[in-house]
Amino acid sequence: DIQMTQSPSSLSASVGDRVTITCRASQNINNYLNWYQQKPGKAPDLLIYAASTLHDGVPSRFSGSGSGSDFTLTITNLQPEDFATYYCQQSVSAPPYTFGPGTKVDV
Amino acid sequence: QLQLQESGPGLVKPSETLSLMCTVSGGSINKDYWTWIRQTPGKALEWIGYIFFTGGTYYNPSLKNRVTISLDPSKKKFSLKLTSVTTADTAIYYCARLTYLSGFSWFDPWGQGALVTVSS
Numbered sequence: 276d277i278q279m280t281q282s283p284s285s286l287s288a289s290v291g292d293r294v295t296i297t298c299r300a301s302q303n304i305n306n307y308l309n310w311y312q313q314k315p316g317k318a319p320d321l322l323i324y325a326a327s328t329l330h331d332g333v334p335s336r337f338s339g340s341g342s343g344s345d346f347t348l349t350i351t352n353l354q355p356e357d358f359a360t361y362y363c364q365q366s367v368s369a370p371p372y373t374f375g376p377g378t379k380v381d382v
Numbered sequence: 383q384l385q386l387q388e389s390g391p392g393l394v395k396p397s398e399t400l401s402l403m404c405t406v407s408g409g410s411i412n413k414d415y416w417t418w419i420r421q422t423p424g425k426a427l428e429w430i431g432y433i434f435f436t437g438g439t440y441y442n443p444s445l446k447n448r449v450t451i452s453l454d455p456s457k458k459k460f461s462l463k464l465t466s467v468t469t470a471d472t473a474i475y476y477c478a479r480l481t482y483l484s485g486f487s488w489f490d491p492w493g494q495g496a497l498v499t500v501s502s
Contacts, residue, residue, distance in 0.1 A: 309488045318476055318492035319427070325486045362427060366487045371442045374427040 277301050277368045279375035281361075286380055294350040296378045298341075298363035306342045307367030313377075314359045322361075323348070350380075358382060384409035386477050386493035394471075394500050400464040402496055404477030407458065411435060415480035416460045417489065418451060420473040428473075432480055433460055467500045474498075 278301040288294050306326035311319035321330045323339040336351045363375040390402035417432035431441035433451045441449045450463040478492040
């Protein structure tokens, strides 16, 4: 199975900050990479698919980039509702689908 | 707008079978892949398996011998059975739609989740 790692595991930020989260795959996954946002007590929500395509309704302050094995989720002008945990997930070698361990963004 | 809702017992005894149901509303179940994902107390997400609307299934090899996913299109429901559970199966269980498009795939939407605790 392809292993996914994320860094950092958590970070502290303030409203208005630019935040960058990194996801790395254990092998080349081209751009078969998705990002999800999970708020406490809620299910994950799809943010980005195919590494850089924003899901419907996702604010443009979110962006994704990368290809191969290294990917980045960037949030510009962090808003209060963006404090959450973010997961990456690969779909190139699937099934089985595998997720990263998550990055918690808090104050 | 497609919505999914999990239901089932919140407490299961060790060695018994965990059974959950997912009800689909606001859209058709006669397309796409329908999947189960779980999240352990440590927050790790694990894909369990999926069923295609035609009935074909694929399970995570790590759980393969214990998992069965089935579909009832007439009731717009699909279900999960996990046998011989242990405390390691304690998790929040989510149902979700798996969408394929141009070779890419993703999970959206997800149900709200059902907490299942394995304990005697």
